[in-house]
Amino acid sequence: xxxxxxxxxxxxxxxxxxxxxxxxxxxxxxxxxxxxxxxxxxxxxxxxxxxxxxxxxxxxxxxxxxxxxxxxxxxxxxxxxxxxxxxxxxxxxxxxxxxxxxxxxxxxxxxxxxx
Amino acid sequence: xxxxxxxxxxxxxxxxxxxxxxxxxxxxxxxxxxxxxxxxxxxxxxxxxxxxxxxxxxxxxxxxxxxxxxxxxxxxxxxxxxxxxxxxxxxxxxxxxxxxxxxxxxxxxxxxxxx
Numbered sequence: 001x002x003x004x005x006x007x008x009x010x011x012x013x014x015x016x017x018x019x020x021x022x023x024x025x026x027x028x029x030x031x032x033x034x035x036x037x038x039x040x041x042x043x044x045x046x047x048x049x050x051x052x053x054x055x056x057x058x059x060x061x062x063x064x065x066x067x068x069x070x071x072x073x074x075x076x077x078x079x080x081x082x083x084x085x086x087x088x089x090x091x092x093x094x095x096x097x098x099x100x101x102x103x104x105x106x107x108x109x110x111x112x113x114x115x
Numbered sequence: 116x117x118x119x120x121x122x123x124x125x126x127x128x129x130x131x132x133x134x135x136x137x138x139x140x141x142x143x144x145x146x147x148x149x150x151x152x153x154x155x156x157x158x159x160x161x162x163x164x165x166x167x168x169x170x171x172x173x174x175x176x177x178x179x180x181x182x183x184x185x186x187x188x189x190x191x192x193x194x195x196x197x198x199x200x201x202x203x204x205x206x207x208x209x210x211x212x213x214x215x216x217x218x219x220x221x222x223x224x225x226x227x228x229x230x
Contacts, residue, residue: 006158032216043204043222044159093158097216104149104208104218109158 003027004096006107013084013114021079021110023050023094029074030096035067038091050077050094084114117142121205121221128195128228136190136224138179138205146207148172148181148188149218153202162190162203195228202226 005024013019023033031052036044048069049057056069066088068080081088093109122137140148150162150172163172168183177192188205205221 034216034218041223041225043220044218045220046217049217095216095218104161104216106151106159106161 004030004094004105004107006094006110008110009108010111011113013112015085015114016083018080018082019084019112021081021092021094021112023077023079023096023107025075025096025105028096028098030077031074032097033071033077034095034097035069035077035079036093036095038093040090044093047079047092052077081112084112086114088112089114117146117207117209117219119205119207119219119221121203121224123222123224125225125227128226130197130228130230131194132228134190134192134195134199134226136203136205136226138188138190138221140186140188140205140207142186142207142209142219144209145183146209148179149206149208150177150179150188150190151204151206151220153204153223155201159204195226197228197230200226200228 007022033050035047037047038044046059047062050069050071052071058064071077094107095104097104118141120139147166149164151159152162163174165172165181171180179188179190202223202225204223206218208218
């Protein structure tokens with residue numbers, strides 16, 4: 001079964017609203033989680049590293065005020081897309097590494113459509 | 116920094132044909148290498164992995180061998196099926212240090228198998 005669960009799997013929202021995506025580790029504690037974004041027919045690009053109990057680390061070019069990341073517990077990280085625009089429509093997926101970092105568990109991914 | 120280069124797609128094959136998807140990488144140290152598969156409308160699934168030189172990862176008839184001398188991890192399958200149609204991503208990870216848990220993905224190769 002899944003060891004990392006992501007919710008919602010699909011969401012449609014109106015422009016200007018905010019959307020929250022959750023990523024949960026089910027059987028283990030994840031002090032670090034990662035958020036990726038995938039544009040249609042392109043590869044996955046790392047957006048940010050979510051750190052439990054501290055600020056997220058964002059990759060170059062990713063707006064931290066637009067993509068709010070909160071890692072409030074050892075099993076939950078959330079990504080909030082604020083003031084969403086159609087260009088934010090994408091596939092967002094989270095991952096959590098095993099303790100040694102050699103096994104990466106992915107969530108199911110979330111398809112966001114902004115209309 | 117780390118990088119992964121995959122052969123450009125899309126790749127179109129007839130059922131039972133032989134498949135090769137090339138993947139080469141650049142990385143510091145001794146990365147672990149992965150192939151992920153993304154079926155239409157779904158998230159990422161780990162297909163196979165190799166953690167050290169000369170290791171062969173295999174799963175569902177797919178194989179890839181970690182070749183340090185050529186910095187390659189080519190994916191092969193002897194006889195593809197229609198159900199193998201998907202996007203395939205080569206990826207690497209350097210466990211530990213500042214790259215802990217971060218995957219670097221190739222650009223993805225779309226495979227379409229016709230009956």
